Amino acid sequence: MPKPQTAAPTGLRDILVGLTEEGRGDETASALSVGLSLAGLTGAHLTIQSAARHLTLVAGAGWGFVNDLVVEENRRLSARARAVAERAVTEAALEGVSCSIEVPALAYPELVGRLTARARLADLTVLDAEARELDLDRDLIDGVLFGSGRPLLVVPPGCDAFSARRILVAWDGSAQAARAANDALPFLRAAEAVEIVSVVGEKDLSTAVAGAEFAPHLARHGVNVSVNSVPVQGDAAQTLERQASLFGAEMLVMGAYRHSRLKE
Known part of the structure; x- marks a missing residue:
């Protein structure tokens, strides 16, 4: 269990937490816990979109019984x-957090579109990580990442409070990496230690701006930053995961890239 964050990130005024009820019974609520904790720490307003996936009725004669089941499930x-x-x-009120809610019931594509559009109005969106490849929550993550233009915090299971004392910044000199690091500045400034890490050997970084050149920019923003280059072991994701563990990172900052779901 992470220790509570002491230094508060500044500049966050609107935080959105997206929750989806699909009826499986195994939905996690780490995003809600982290969102509440972060809103309490920063004094931000918290918007909770608790959406129900709306099942579609079947047309045609003879489907009345099925449609009755669909209506009841909805x-x-x-x-x-x-x-x-x-x-x-209720939890937000107990924590002294300003909170509003939305409870839409929408079909699959509209639900993704609604959250993506709502994310454009927030400083940060918080969603639960989803292990399954083909899952609505994965599509929600993709929608916010590539359709909102705003930063996204993806929370793994088991997190019950926000903490980001030590942060790893994945750096390859790309526009995506620069955008992610800039969006994360409120967290980087509040962290005790930040490490810029470049994975060497997975792709050609010879023409990319090096992490050592990017570090002074973060330092001018008051970030306690160091730089590291590590050889790829397995693939870049595995290497970053290993380095995050070695550094004791509680947050990983990285740019988002479009890949096919099959490739992922």
Whole structure:
């Protein structure tokens, strides 16, 4: 369990947490816990979108029984989504956090579009990580990453409070890496230690701006920064995961790249 964050990131005024009720019964709530904790730390307003996935009715004669089941399931999912949102409002009030909720019931594509559009109005969106490759939550992550133009914090299972005392910044000199690091400045300034790490050997970085050249920029923003280059072991993701563990990082900052779901 991470220790509570002591230094508060500055500049965050609106935080959005996206939750989705799909009826599986195994939905995680780490994003909500982290969002509440971060809003309490920064004094930001918290918006919770607790959405229910709306199942589509089947057209045609003879499908009445099936449609009755679909209607009942939609009622159940909406009730569960609202219950989650109302519990969150109560928790926010106890923590002294300003909070508003949305409880839409939408079909698959509209649900992704709604969260993506709402994310454009927030300083930061917080979502739960999803291990399954083909899952609505994965599409929500992709939608916010590539469609909102705003930063996204993806929270792994088991996190019950925000903490980012030590942060690893993945750096390859790309526009995506620069944008991610800039978006993360509130967290980088508040961290005790930040390491810029470049993975060497996976792709050609000979013409890229080196991490050592980027570090002074962060230092001028008051970031306690160091630089490291590590040889690739396995692939870049595995190497970064290993380095994050060695550094004791509680947050990994990296740019987002479009890959096919099959390649991922």
